[in-house]
Amino acid sequence: MASVLFLVILLASIGAAKSGKKIFIRRIAGLNAVDEAIGRATEIGKKVLYVPGSQSMDEIQTIASIAILGHVARATARYGTDLDVPNKDPLTFASAREAVRGAYLAEGRPDLYREEMVNYVTYDQFAFTAAVSARMIRERPAAIFLVGYFFAESLILAETGQSTGAIQIAGQADPTQxxxxxxxxxxxxxxxxxxxxxxxxxREPALLGSMRAQDIAKAIVILLGITGIIAASLGATWFAGLFKTQ
Structure with missing residues (x-):
């Protein structure tokens, strides 16, 4: 029953998004600052450094990072800003290169794309960290993106980037980092x-509708949880019985 309800909400949300209805999504400060950071790099004539994590393409955070990289690359192509994408993993390197190449083609600026924009450094964790940190200090990019799955190198990279005075935007789902x-x-x-x-x-309708459906489903689950707590506190056991499985 719950699966059917979620499917109905999902299809209705996607349909609403495709019909042109405005879908409200709360503001996410880090994403709103992407164009600001790239604009600053353009104004002062310095590059944008994007590090897509240290893991391979079998990690969901890396996939999300490559999607964000595509948007960043489109912005750098639009503004004519230099982009540098160092990679630790070979598969991530190949995916990042295709994402950046596609972004420059989509913006109609293939002449600005260079193969060395997306480069492979090394597979060793701390050798990669040392190389990227040295690049930050030597080249002093105006904007640094640290988006993806990071381990112990997270603090080293972030502290080094902060010392250069760059605008830093990070993204991570691991609570330890x-x-x-x-x-x-x-x-x-x-x-x-x-x-x-x-x-x-x-702002693709299918993606917006899917996000809206997930938010509605979460709201329903939270509401049911609160109702269950209140019902249990009042001694009404019938509510919990509605959710028993055979």
Whole structure:
């Protein structure tokens, strides 16, 4: 029954989005700051550094990061800003290169695309961290994006980036690394904000409808939970019985 209800909500939300109805999505500060950060880099003539995490394409956070990279690359192509995307994993490197190439083609600026924009550094965790940190200090990019799955290198990269004075936007769903990004970055995409980024930035009806359906489903679950707590507190056991399974 719950699956059928969610399917109905999902189809109705996608239909509403495709019909042109305005779908409300709360503002996400980190995503709203993307164009601001790239605009600043354009104004002062410095590059944008985008690090898509340290994991491969079998990690959902890496997939979300590549989607955001596509939007960032379209903006750098539009403004003529230099983009640098260092990679640790070979598969992520290949995916990032295709995403950036596609973004420049979509913006009609294939002449600005260069293969070395997306580069492979090394698979070793701390050798990669040292190389990217040195690049931050040496080239001093105006905007730094640390979006994806990071481990112990998160604080090293974020602190180094902060020392250069760059605008830093981070995104991570792992609670063990989030505090480091929150403490050192200007904006941080927390948990589901990272996964919602592709819908938020692209405004595609199917993605917006899916996001809206998930939010409605969460609201229903929260409401049922609160109702259950109140019912149990009043001694009404019949409400909990509605959700028993055989």
């Amino acid at each position: 989030l505090p480091f990004f929150i403490a050192t970055c200007d904006y941080t995409l927390i948990g589901e904000e990272l996964y919602a980024a592709s819908a938020y930035l692209s």
